[in-house]
Amino acid sequence: MHLEEFAEGNSLLHRIDPRIKIITFLIFCSFCSSSNHLKISFLYLLYGLFLLVIAKLKLKALAIRLLAANFFILFIWIFIPLSHPGNPYFEIGPFKVSLEGLSLALNITLKCNAIILATLSLLATSNIFSLAHALLHFKVPAKLVTIFFLFYRYITVMHEEYLQIKRTVVARGFVSKTNFHTYQTYAYLVGALILKSFERADEIYKAMLCRGFKGFFPLLEHFTLKKVDLIFGFLSSLVSILIWLKI
């Protein structure tokens, strides 16, 4: 599994201090998610697009992500305009479509995509380990960050274990269908993965103890705030707030 495809790159946003990026992202999100006006949400989407252009992300991969993320939004477009009580209505065949419902669905779509663009350009441009490092600087409990770190590290390992068991099962002629046998096979597969993770976790803990683990990972490298980081953080937060204030 290639999980961090957007973290590779050399744009301005890739080089900005992850701490600054997390703060500007949080400011962007909290203002954008509370927007009730189509115009404001649209401006946030434009700002998200602007960040994306600076981050120079791969367009094809980006389009696939956006499509997948908009799947839930599709349901909103199906259900809300047809069932919203707000007037006025216009009719398409047997259906009454509410204009207020349509504008609500549009607003949700704009906000959702704006925040996703900000996620991709601000957070996904750092690798997971520098984000974890930044979280420690924000005084997030060390236990949570340690789990975060190991969790991420072992996703690919457990995914390989899964693929290995899956290959064995398929080699023995397993075909996935809607029946009890299929459910049993998948359940035992998950069970086997759980056993492997218990064994693996035991080994990891012993290895960590051998290396002097005391419940946290010490920070050896430190971030250094540069002028460009501060300027970016200031301007980016300012734009998020100004849009919200309708200026």
Next chain:
Amino acid sequence: MHISEGVLSPGVLMVGGIFTLGGLFWGLKIIKTEDLPKIAVLSSTFFVASLIHIPIGPTSAHLILNGLVGILLGWAAFPAIFLGLIFQALLFQFGGFTTLGVNTFAMAFPAVISYYLFSLFKRHSKLLFLGAFLGGAQAIILGTIFISIALLETEKSFLSMVTALLTTHFPIAIIEGIITGLVVSYLKKVKPEVLK
């Protein structure tokens, strides 16, 4: 089952966030240092398991298994699910960061309920499957109810969508229950000490 960005009102997001913070605080408090790798690697496994698609008639659904997470991890389900949802939002753009609180609580609180429900059954080896089935099915149903409340509190016209959500999750709950039951029976046979 996770709600995307931009859907819920700020008030609902705040309430979800506060509940999740409470769960996280308690979950992290009772985790012992020696259990950190176990919780992390099990979380990775559940993350991988959520990528498995199970056929249901003509369609398929991915496994959620939050009931099983609860049965194995107890209150540590809160950090496990919280981090899992962070990775999904960050790596696949499923769910989102603003909805993290609501989504985590909707999945992790039913997981904790499964933990207590299952502990009532686990001393009787004949009732083990039943206990795990109820834990697994309950976790999906209760989670969907929480999600529905969050949607309805935001906007009354979400009602038709909520009805659709609840009906489609009923068969999923049954299948999750069966799979949770089977996984627990398997663990009981192969390595019973895992279930304590």
